[in-house]
Structure formats: C-alpha cells, structure tokens
Amino acid sequence: MDLFTALKISSSGLSSQRLRMNVISSNLANINTTRTPQGGPYRRQEVIFAATPIAESFGDLLEKNLYKVKADSIIEDPREPKQVYDPNHPDADNMGYVQMPNINLAEEMVNMVYATHSYEANIAAIQAAKNMMLKALEI
Amino acid sequence: MQELFDITSLVLSKTLDLISLRHNFIASNIANIDTPGYKSKELKFEHQLRSALKTMGNESLLIQTHTRHFPMEGEFSIIPEIVQEDSSSGGNGNSVDVDQEMTKLAENILLYNASSEILSRKLGMLRVAVNEGRR
Numbered sequence: 122m123d124l125f126t127a128l129k130i131s132s133s134g135l136s137s138q139r140l141r142m143n144v145i146s147s148n149l150a151n152i153n154t155t156r157t158p159q160g161g162p163y164r165r166q167e168v169i170f171a172a173t174p175i176a177e178s179f180g181d182l183l184e185k186n187l188y189k190v191k192a193d194s195i196i197e198d199p200r201e202p203k204q205v206y207d208p209n210h211p212d213a214d215n216m217g218y219v220q221m222p223n224i225n226l227a228e229e230m231v232n233m234v235y236a237t238h239s240y241e242a243n244i245a246a247i248q249a250a251k252n253m254m255l256k257a258l259e260i
Numbered sequence: 261m262q263e264l265f266d267i268t269s270l271v272l273s274k275t276l277d278l279i280s281l282r283h284n285f286i287a288s289n290i291a292n293i294d295t296p297g298y299k300s301k302e303l304k305f306e307h308q309l310r311s312a313l314k315t316m317g318n319e320s321l322l323i324q325t326h327t328r329h330f331p332m333e334g335e336f337s338i339i340p341e342i343v344q345e346d347s348s349s350g351g352n353g354n355s356v357d358v359d360q361e362m363t364k365l366a367e368n369i370l371l372y373n374a375s376s377e378i379l380s381r382k383l384g385m386l387r388v389a390v391n392e393g394r395r
Contacts, residue, residue: 124280127287134291141294170295175288186301186342187284190291239293242358246287249365253283253372257276260380 124250126175126187131250133189134243140192141168141236145229152224155212163222165198198223271313272379278305278340279372285342286365289356296352300361305340312338 144166154163171193176184200223208217282303292298348355 124283127280127284130284130287130291134287134293137291138294170292172292172295172298183281183340183342187288188292188295188298189288190295235294238358239290242290242293242362245362246283246290246365249369250283250287253280253369253376256373256376260376260383 124254127250128247130175130187130189131243131246133191134246135240137168137170137190137192138236138240138243142233142240144168144195145233145236148222148224149226149229152222152226154222155210155219162202162220163224164202165200165222165224166195167198168195169193269379269382271309272375272382274338275309275375276372276379278303278309278338279368279375281340283365283368283372286361286368289361290358290365292354293356293358293361294354296354298354298356299348300345300356302343302345302364303340304343305338308338308340 148165151163157163169192170190172188173191174185175187175189202220202223204218205221206217207213207219210219213219282305285301285303289300345355349357
C-alpha cells in the first residue's frame with residue numbers, strides 16, 4: 122500500500138466535485154429557462170455520489186476498506202416547476218401561468234460553497250501525499 | 261556497539277509505512293465527504309506498535325552463538341486496527357467530519373516528517389562514521 126493509491130483516491134474526489142460544480146453552474150445558468158429540447162421548463166439537476174472500492178478483488182483486508190468516489194448518476198429534481206402568473210409571457214398557458222424552473226438561488230449558492238470546500242479538502246490531501254513522498258526521498 | 265540497521269531503524273521504517281497507509285484512509289474519507297451512506301474509517305496502530313516494542317524487549321531475537329555470525333533482526337509484525345465511525349450527523353447517512361479529517365491529515369504529515377527526519381539523521385551518523393569523522 123503506497124501513497125500513489127492515495128493520489129488516485131483524492132483525484133477521484135476532485136473529478137466528482139468538479140462535475141458537481143458543472144451541474145450547479147448549469148442550474149444557475151438556466152434559472153429562468155422556460156424552453157428545453159424535451160419540452161417544458163428546465164428541470165433542476167443533482168449529482169448522486171457513490172463510493173467504489175479501489176481494488177477489483179477483495180484480496181487485501183486493508184484495500185477492502187478504501188474507497189474512491191464516483192458520480193453515480195445525475196438525477197432530475199422531482200419537485201414540480203414553479204407556477205408564475207405572467208399572462209404576457211410567450212410561454213404562458215391559457216390561464217396566464219408560466220412554468221418556471223424550480224431552482225432556488227440560495228440553495229445553489231450553498232451547494233457551490235460546499236463543492237468548493239470539498240474540492241479544496243481533496244487538494245490538501247494531495248499536497249500532503251506529495252510532500253510526504255518528497256520528504257521520503259530526502260532520507 | 262550498535263548494529264548497522266538496529267531496532268530504531270526498523271521501528272522508524274515500519275512507522276513510515278503505517279503512516280502512509282493511514283493517509284490512504286484519510287484520503288478515502290475526504291474523497292467521500294458527500295457520498296450518502298459512507299462511514300468514515302480510521303487506521304490505528306500506536307497501541308499495537310507500543311505492545312510489539314514491549315514484547316520485543318523481553319523476547320530474544322536470534323541469539324548470536326558465535327562472534328562471527330550476523331545478528332538477525334526479525335521482522336516484527338504489527339496488525340493495525342481499522343475503526344469505523346457509524347454515527348452520522350448529516351441527513352444522508354454520511355459520517356465524515358471534514359474538520360476532523362483535516363486535523364488528522366495535519367497530524368499525520370507532522371508525524372511522517374518527524375520520523376523521516378529522525379531516520380535520515382540516524383543514517384547521517386553512519387555517513388560520519390564512514391568518512392572517519394570528516395564531513
């Protein structure tokens with residue numbers, strides 16, 4: 122077991138958090154989007170993470186307990202779109218209501234802070250592993 | 261007279277291995293900060309190391325029966341313990357505390373650097389001996 126394994130684990134964390142940031146950016150950019158290729162307003166998206174063991178076979182007891190992370194799936198938020206009364210909007214229905222995406226700005230900003238924080242934590246882990254390996258070279 | 265690679269060097273290099281292993285667990289916890297249902301795991305070995313050292317002091321390693329024989333240092337095995345934290349504070353069953361993990365990370369780095377430094381100072385003493393006291 123060496124520190125290169127730790128680098129792989131931490132880099133999986135980086136990629137996952139980066140994907141999460143992309144999804145958050147997509148949500149923020151489309152906060153007012155009423156038209157999508159599949160019809161209807163933009164649906165908020167969320168990333169679901171899953172831990173995957175680093176070893177293919179469970180030979181080593183220690184390796185069995187180490188997990189990297191991957192983005193398992195990107196799901197659509199099941200919450201219903203917001204109904205906003207705006208009869209002059211070109212996408213308003215016959216009652217005058219427009220279906221707007223169910224995206225809360227504050228919620229997305231908090232998620233963005235979270236993703237950034239997690240990303241930085243993984244960077245710290247990589248720096249630590251790198252410095253330990255360099256220090257060992259000085260023995 | 262101390263042997264070339266004596267118990268101190270053995271213990272130090274074993275410690276370095278165990279600290280690297282512990283780092284892998286910390287990295288795994290940090291990567292899975294947001295994974296639902298993931299439980300944080302920690303590697304503990306200090307207790308086992310201490311008891312192994314105690315028993316090594318009492319047991320005899322291979323006894324030199326003749327002055328020309330090399331004294332053999334046996335490999336002493338430590339079985340580290342993996343402790344899982346089951347209580348979760350978040351809503352999704354994840355039990356990783358990012359602040360604790362960062363602190364463990366910092367402690368680990370310091371311990372690694374200290375052990376590594378001691379080992380290289382020790383080998384440096386060897387260099388002084390080889391150079392007959394000159395640098």
